[in-house]
Every structure is written in C-alpha cells, then in structure tokens.
Amino acid sequence: RELGYPKLMIDFLSPGILGVVVASLVAAFMSTVSTSINWGASFITNDLYRRFIKPDATQPQLVLVGRLSSILVTVLGAIAAFLATDVATVFRLVIAIGTGSGLVLILRWFWWRVNAAAELTAIVASFFVGMATSLVPAFKIEDFGLRIMFITATVTILWVMAMLLTPQESDATLEEFYRRTLPGGPGWQQQRMKTGLSPAQDLGKDLQKVLASILLLFGALLATGGFLLLKPNIGWIFLIMGVLGWVWLRQLNKSKILPMPRPGLDDDDFV
Structure with missing residues (x-):
C-alpha cells in the first residue's frame, strides 16, 4: 500500500512533472525532519537542561547542549526508522504516545488550576502508557480505538490526581499569565476580577x-x-x-x- 503513490507517479507523470513532484516530496520530508530535530533539541535544552539541570548555564553551554541534543534526536530517529516495519505502525505509535496529554494541554488555556505538575505528569504518563499499550506484549491493546480510549482515561486520572495533590501556581504567576494572554471563558474569572482586564x-x-x-x-x-x-x-x-x-x-x-x-x-x- 505504501508503494501505491510512487507507482502512480511513475506510471502517469511525465519526466519533468515527476521530477518536480519528487523534489517537492524531498523538500517536505527535509522540512519535517529538520523541524522535529530542532523541536526536540529545543525541548531538551530549554525545558529540561536549563530549567532543571543547570539554570545558570551560559549561552555557549546551551549551544553545546543544543548541538548534542540535535545529534541525539537524529540518531534516535534513525534507529526508530530502521526498526519500523511500516508507516502506519509508526503513525499509530506517535498518536498513542501523544494522545494522553492532549486534554491537559488544551485545558491549561481555559482553567487557572492546571499547573506545571499536571502537565508534566500528563506528558510523562502519556509516553509510558502509550509505549506499554503499543509495544509491550503483556499490556498491548490490539484494537487501536480501545487503546486510545484507555490511554486517554488513564492519563487523565493521573494528571488530575497530580494537579489536586500539588499546590497551585502562585497568584503572581497566574496574574502575569493572564495579563499576557487574556484568555476567555469562566476558568479565569478570578484573575479577571483581580486584574480588571477583559478577555481578548x-x-x-x-x-x-x-x-x-x-x-x-x-x-x-x-x-x-x-x-x-x-x-x-x-x-x-x-x-x-x-x-x-x-x-x-x-x-x-x-x-x-x-x-x-x-x-x-x-x-x-x-x-
């Protein structure tokens, strides 16, 4: 099935148009790969290294960590590509890993109570639950729809528990966030009353x-x-x-x- 599109290109496109289409596909592939590498390196450098490992890191140190992170992400991506049997399996795995954190990443814009602990719990739990239900034989759920429902429900329970068991963000942080973004909805009514600012x-x-x-x-x-x-x-x-x-x-x-x-x-x- 994955060779259907290339076969149609070879059978029905003239050499000139075929070259343009192939070049566009290569460009799209390069753009996607470079974006993923830069995003992964940025996440490791800014959200992990500078925030938790070395907050006082200098710019040269951050640049070095970013370069090493780019190499790491590229190597891991290459290994995953060689181990993958087909695109559909990889696509389902990516969805399974990321689906659990989707709800909290949306709700954080509509409810002030969602804190960093809830987001971190959702991201980590979504990764491990998604990997376990997709790759580990003892926990694997064959039906993809049921797998997504199970991951979403499990991760939601975990991040809600983490949110309720950890303190809320400080009032200063919440008010500053509201001043910068002016989110709408009833979830930010408290900050709206304190700042006197209407939603954007x-x-x-x-x-x-x-x-x-x-x-x-x-x-x-x-x-x-x-x-x-x-x-x-x-x-x-x-x-x-x-x-x-x-x-x-x-x-x-x-x-x-x-x-x-x-x-x-x-x-x-x-x-």
Whole structure:
C-alpha cells in the first residue's frame, strides 16, 4: 500500500512533472525532519537542561547542549526508522504516545488550576502508557480505538490526581499569565476580577466559529467526494451544509475583533 503513490507517479507523470513532484516530496520530508530535530533539541535544552539541570548555564553551554541534543534526536530517529516495519505502525505509535496529554494541554488555556505538575505528569504518563499499550506484549491493546480510549482515561486520572495533590501556581504567576494572554471563558474569572482586564476574545463566539468551520470544511470535502463518486444526492446535502457553514462563519467574522495585547505595548500602540 505504501508503494501505491510512487507507482502512480511513475506510471502517469511525465519526466519533468515527476521530477518536480519528487523534489517537492524531498523538500517536505527535509522540512519535517529538520523541524522535529530542532523541536526536540529545543525541548531538551530549554525545558529540561536549563530549567532543571543547570539554570545558570551560559549561552555557549546551551549551544553545546543544543548541538548534542540535535545529534541525539537524529540518531534516535534513525534507529526508530530502521526498526519500523511500516508507516502506519509508526503513525499509530506517535498518536498513542501523544494522545494522553492532549486534554491537559488544551485545558491549561481555559482553567487557572492546571499547573506545571499536571502537565508534566500528563506528558510523562502519556509516553509510558502509550509505549506499554503499543509495544509491550503483556499490556498491548490490539484494537487501536480501545487503546486510545484507555490511554486517554488513564492519563487523565493521573494528571488530575497530580494537579489536586500539588499546590497551585502562585497568584503572581497566574496574574502575569493572564495579563499576557487574556484568555476567555469562566476558568479565569478570578484573575479577571483581580486584574480588571477583559478577555481578548469571546470564548463562546470562538466555539461558534469552530463549529461553522467544521461545517464548511467537511461540507466542502464530502460534497466534492459525493459529486466525484456520482452520488449527487449526497453531494448536494453536504454542499448545502458547507454553504450554511460559510454563511455562519461570515456573519461571525463581521463582528469586531480586538487585537491581542503584546507585552511592552500600550493600548494606544494598536491602530
């Protein structure tokens, strides 16, 4: 199955177009790999080494750690690539490792009580639970859907316990975070009252935009598929759904959007 796309390229594309497509695929691959390497090195250097191992590290030391981390991430990636049997397995493993921490990484923007201990617990637990249920025979869950549900539920229980058993972030930290980001929703009502600052955006309206965008995107995609597969009834149904989503989104976008404040700038700096 993985060779289907290259075979179609060879069979149906002219030499010139084939070269352009191959070059674009190589460029996309290089971009993805370089981004992953830089992200991994940045995580190790800034979030682990400088924060927990050596907070007073100098810039040359951080540069050295970053370079060594880049080599480490590259070597680990190469080993994983050689051990992988197919792309689908790797893709499922990546999803399994990262799915458990998704909820807490979203909720931290909507609820002040989510602290660093909860986030760290979610990330670490998601990695180990995902690896165990994907690779360890004694704990492996063959059904991918059940595996994702189990990982999400288990990791959620762990990070909620960690959050409740550890102290909250200091009021100064929470207020500074709120001043910088001005998040919406009821989860930051306490900081909103203390600072006297209104949220930068309306959470309810943002959720409506998400729903409208979902209608627009899925309506357009499924309508196109319906017409291409000669199923006009399905095509028209989803086309109407997409148009409704587009109209809804346009109405929501007509409302005035306040600019997001940036540290160091006053309200008068925004035009």
